[in-house]
Amino acid sequence: MPLVALLLTTSTLLGTAHAGSLAQFDFSGPVTQEHFKQVLGKLRCLVCQNETLLDSQAELAQDLRREVYDLMASGKSDQEVIDFLTARYGDFVLYDPPVKPSTYLLWYGPFALFVVGVVALLVTVRRRRQGPEPQLSPEEQARARRLLDEADEGDNRT
Amino acid sequence: MLRYLLPLGIFAVLAGFLAIGLRLDPKEVPSPLIGKPAPEFSLPLLHAPERRLSTKDLKGKVSVLNVWATWCVSCRAEHEVLQALAQSGEVTLYGLDYKDDREKALQWLRVLGNPYEAVAFDEAGRAAIDWGVYGTPETFVIDRQGIIRHKFIGPLTAEKVNEVLLPLVRKLKAES
Known part of the structure; x- marks a missing residue:
């Protein structure tokens, strides 16, 4: 019984965590939630390497979400956001790596x-x-x- | 003959690729900042918040910037190695305290010793993003012109210091 309770609590926590991670952002302005999710979905989290920045609950992912949101809110294009991250972390952050030698x-x-x-x-x-x-x-x-x-x-x- | 050699050859190539793959550490993401100027930053010092450490402090000498935090377990393991590096007097060691609590960080340095010339306090972790930091500890080697020449991901060990870091520092010092 305690195990079931534990599983239930963790699954509930995991379930709400994702919703909570975007709750801090304001989508009434220039950044729509759909667009934000679309951009984050293309980017890889460096800590949990098989997760996108959208899904990852790593602390760095939260910071980078904030960073991406601020860039988008200041009117930067998707490409500029991607360039910002690749300049710091390399092509590794892209789920869709560029064609080059x-x-x-x-x-x-x-x-x-x-x-x-x-x-x-x-x-x-x-x-x-x-x-x-x-x-x-x-x-x-x-x-x-x-x-x-x-x-x-x-x-x-x- | 070819009918036996061909599958063997294909197997050898495949085994080669897999052997390389096994040796690669997926946690080590190559930094695009190597060979580029150190990112602009200006952060309050851990010990004296009214003073700041900035990019220009890294110029004019070969320096090492170590990113650490008190919540980082492997940073503790690395600390002895940093102490030894500082004692060697071969290079100026700066610290960047990443997303930390000031009191805990000061306490840490009081107890374990302070190998750093100065420690920048990056409470929000914003400067670390510009440095492409994605985990602690990370250590950068910066040349006289303020160009990042090498990045160590994960804790420094005595071997890494003696076989990679110090030889590189000596080479950079020899460059005019």
């Missing part, structure tokens, strides 16, 4: 692998198709003829 492998690697696979497949198929006709030894030829003859006889009988 160090990320070519990430972006184009799967396509390169796909091409390699297709080429390998084509080469294998072609090699199989062009393979030499199977040659029968004299004994095999004799046996084949015998079988064919037997079949012919059978046909004539019916």
